[in-house]
Amino acid sequence: MATFTMDADWLVFDRAPTRPTFSLPPGSVDAHCHVFGPGDVFPYAPERKYTPCDAGKDQLFALRDFLGVDNNVIVQATCHGTDNRAMLDALVSANGRARGVATVHPDVSHDELAEMHDSGVRGVRFNYVRRLVDPEPDEYYHRIVEKIAPFGWHVVIYFEAADLAERWSFFTSLETDVVVDHMGRPDVTQSVNGPAFARFLALMDEHENFWCKVTCPERLSVDGPPHYRDVVPFARRVVERFPSRVLWGTDWPHPNLRDYMPDDGAIVDFIPEIAPTPDLQRKLLVDNPMRLYWRDDE
Ligand code: 0GY
Secondary structure, three states: OOOOOOOOOOOOOOOOOOOOOOOOOOOOEEEEEOOEOOOOOOOOOOOOOOOOOOEOHHHHHHHHHHHOOOEEEEEOOHHHOOOOHHHHHHHHHOOOOEEEEEOOOOOOOHHHHHHHHHHOEEEEEEEOOOOOOOOOOHHHHHHHHHHHHHHOOEEEEEOOHHHHHHHHHHHHHOOOOEEEHHHHOOOOOOOOOOHHHHHHHHHHHHOOOEEEEOOOHHHHOOOOOOOOOOOHHHHHHHHHHOOOOEEOOOOOOOOOOOOOOOOHHHHHHOHHHHOOOHHHHHHHHHHHHHHHHOHHHO
């Protein structure tokens, strides 16, 4: 049995979040969260760049119920590499209340993908953040897209704002739906009307297959908790401009934060700041994730 020790500077998720003031509408989806291990059951990948604390499916489902979320989208975390077993096990245990986003190698077989689809996987993630992975050439990702497209899956991309220009032509060559993590990680000390965020908004404007997760105020904010005020204009701009192509999520268990662990209750209370009307909230939390992840059931 493998045993793992979390990194010395690892911050463990908040085990006692506050109850949010905002009531999530029925059917709400946390469309960005992870499971880590437990490492003695689902070992962390040898090539990982961090070793987290264990944060398994039971803890995720307890948080789901506490916050008033109904469903989860569990995104494969880089600490598990292309070994999707922890995520798949969580999907199966969720009895239809979770969908997944996997990380796969281009040599993945059709049968493996079909099995993942049956378990609830509906997308793959391409990660370009160098502190998490060593990005591969475009050809590597094209080979994966050819294999997943027939399943109707989408691609989730995670990149730093500074890398968008360089990756633009590859990203925009994708014909599947494409979901951008954390609004493309804007520098929120810059103006929401500045050139960097304009480039991101243009990506969304010009490509109707692009979706955006308005997630991770705790990663982007300089002002910090509980209100993450400096992130609000960015997220609200995206929600109001692309109401039918936005997703929300907690990012539990919040990997790689250095200064503090967010209170997941405050992460829920951020929602009405960025989606101020019941109509925008229903689209963000229910209609959009249902259309992308549960379309087979509709
Ligand atoms: C996130 C963000 C991070 C980590 C990962 O898969 C991962 O390891 O995505 C990060 O460190 O910014 O979306 O959870």
